[in-house]
Amino acid sequence: MIDNNFVKPEYWIAAEDDERYRRSIYLFRKRSMPDPVLGGFDAPNGDFSCARRLRSNSPLSALASLNEPVFLEAARALAFRVLRESGTSEQERIDLAFRLCTGRHALEQEKESLRSFLASQRARIDAGELNAAEIVASDQPLDIDVEEAAIWVITARVMMNLDETLNKN
Secondary structure (H helix, E strand, O other): OOOOOOOOOOOOOOOOOHHHHOOOOOOOOOOOOOOHHHHHOOOOOOOOOOOOOOOOOOHHHHHHHHHOHHHHHHHHHHHHHHHHHOOOOHHHHHHHHHHHHHOOOOOHHHHHHHHHHHHHHHHHHHOOOOOHHHHHOOOOOOOOOHHHHHHHHHHHHHHHOOHHHHOOO
């Protein structure tokens, strides 16, 4: 019998249909070599037990949460949820997104920062600097403009990268 904790699996096939997110919380993890993303978040080594993880805030975790495909897909899901469940006003969307990410209501200064960020991303998409269809890259049906969805995907990526979102303690 081969112990898969120390042997690289020959292949991993990501599902493309409805099964794609069914097992999204599972992760193939080796005791001797943890997943690089978990290492960026200072995950403990699998060789010993860890009763409590220390709070960590490294530049590598920020880089991973902005660029790893799983985080991008999570940002898309958050953006689609905000667009689906909130009202049509920007303020309602900001309130819901911030509450989903941090568990609290945004302060007025935080709301203003997000409004400014949304405006800057709108300008980038309008100028052709960003490709909205590439950012959204989803077959999820939305009753909104693709450009608006792209703006919220970018904003969701930033909100999910907040220290308060990543470190709940």
